[in-house]
Amino acid sequence: ASRKPLDMVMERKKSGEKRQTRVKVVIRVRPPLTQDNSKICVGTAGNKVEIFNHRNIKENLQYEFSSVFDKSSSQREIFEVCVKPLLGHAIKGENVSIFAYGPTGAGKTYTMLGTEEDPGMIPRVMHTLFQSLPAHCGTAAGPALNAASDHKVSFSFLEIYNEKVQDLLNPSETDLPIREDGNHNIFVAGLTEKVIRSFDDFKHLFGPASKNRTMAATKLNDRSSRSHCIVQLKVDSRRGNQVYHGKIYLIDLAGSEDNRRTGNIGIRLKESGAINKSLFVLGEVVDAINNNLPRIPYRNSKLTRLLQDSIGGSCHAVMITNVSPEESFYYDTYCTLNFATKSRKIVNSNTASISVDRPAEPPKSLKRSHSESQRVGG
Numbered sequence: 001a002s003r004k005p006l007d008m009v010m011e012r013k014k015s016g017e018k019r020q021t022r023v024k025v026v027i028r029v030r031p032p033l034t035q036d037n038s039k040i041c042v043g044t045a046g047n048k049v050e051i052f053n054h055r056n057i058k059e060n061l062q063y064e065f066s067s068v069f070d071k072s073s074s075q076r077e078i079f080e081v082c083v084k085p086l087l088g089h090a091i092k093g094e095n096v097s098i099f100a101y102g103p104t105g106a107g108k109t110y111t112m113l114g115t116e117e118d119p120g121m122i123p124r125v126m127h128t129l130f131q132s133l134p135a136h137c138g139t140a141a142g143p144a145l146n147a148a149s150d151h152k153v154s155f156s157f158l159e160i161y162n163e164k165v166q167d168l169l170n171p172s173e174t175d176l177p178i179r180e181d182g183n184h185n186i187f188v189a190g191l192t193e194k195v196i197r198s199f200d201d202f203k204h205l206f207g208p209a210s211k212n213r214t215m216a217a218t219k220l221n222d223r224s225s226r227s228h229c230i231v232q233l234k235v236d237s238r239r240g241n242q243v244y245h246g247k248i249y250l251i252d253l254a255g256s257e258d259n260r261r262t263g264n265i266g267i268r269l270k271e272s273g274a275i276n277k278s279l280f281v282l283g284e285v286v287d288a289i290n291n292n293l294p295r296i297p298y299r300n301s302k303l304t305r306l307l308q309d310s311i312g313g314s315c316h317a318v319m320i321t322n323v324s325p326e327e328s329f330y331y332d333t334y335c336t337l338n339f340a341t342k343s344r345k346i347v348n349s350n351t352a353s354i355s356v357d358r359p360a361e362p363p364k365s366l367k368r369s370h371s372e373s374q375r376v377g378g
């Protein structure tokens with residue numbers, strides 16, 4: 001655990017080992033939701049994010065990411081920078097996954113789904129795909145062919161709830177099995193796949209199916225989702241006599257909040273455990289990929305098993321990590337930033353490059369047991 005990624009890169013270069021595509025991790029800080037003077041505790045500058053250190057108020061914790069999007073960033077900007085460049089890979093027959101990670105209330109659903117006025121990544125991907133498919137066909141060797149017959153987009157919509165895989169286009173209690181074919185493609189056996197030919201086709205399927213999602217109230221947010229919600233697009237493209245099979249996953253992950261704070265008991269606590277297991281394993285998988293470790297623990301959760309052929313290897317993945325700026329979310333933000341990057345340093349708050357509003361004293365809720373601090377700080 002003490003080995004640094006850089007050492008590993010050097011070792012890999014020496015051994016001439018083939019390098020995996022890293023999972024790109026970006027941060028999005030949502031705008032404050034109210035005008036009141038609830039304190040803001042997250043600062044951003046360039047590709048850095050800073051929060052105060054609750055263990056030593058004179059210090060700030062500074063984290064570095066591929067990109068940082070602050071409160072003024074638009075859906076369009078995030079799409080153009082993080083998502084659109086990946087779509088071409090899917091048309092070339094490679095696998096792509098785009099997921100939103102973060103605690104409840106931090107903006108995952110806003111980022112992935114958005115609103116009618118300001119659509120998120122899912123509708124933008126659909127729109128761009130249908131717009132660009134004929135053009136892409138034209139850039140291949142030879143003249144542009146009829147888009148309708150040369151590309152096929154199949155839409156599936158599923159959720160992983162309590163470590164069970166459920167089909168949202170054909171809801172039932174059945175836990176669908178995740179399997180692997182002879183070419184190491186992962187698939188969900190029995191999952192509904194609908195061919196869609198236009199953005200309207202997508203809207204007709206997606207709108208009603210979204211309502212099938214499992215929602216349960218928690219103390220933190222009554223629209224909190226307990227499930228991982230997954231759009232799967234299969235993109236088949238024919239060029240000459242070759243057909244390329246690409247796959248795109250668009251994932252609104254379950255909330256990553258610390259369940260000890262949400263007052264979850266009984267059945268809810270069991271669900272929380274399952275959600276945390278998948279998210280915990282996802283963290284290990286992303287870490288293993290980005291540090292080029294020999295063993296990647298895909299099989300340890302349903303979510304990572306499903307994503308096995310779509311993150312790591314030659315796949316293209318981006319994790320949009322959502323955080324809230326308000327001090328009341330400090331602990332969630334702290335845990336999320338620690339989860340999202342190991343690239344962290346402590347800076348003196350007086351000389352910090354980013355000014356972060358800080359409380360006179362750490363909030364009381366942050367007084368944690370030693371073992372817990374160790375766990376999240378790791």
Ligand code: ADP
Nearest residue numbers: 030031102103104105106107108109110111322
């Ligand atoms: P999550 O899915 O992570 O629980 P939501 O996406 O539901 O969080 O966001 C929580 C609230 O914040 C919602 O009311 C949402 O409309 C709002 N929100 C989130 N991100 C933004 C943003 N970038 N701009 C404006 N409002 C946002």
Ligand code: MG
Nearest residue numbers: 108109110225
């Ligand atoms: Mg949500």
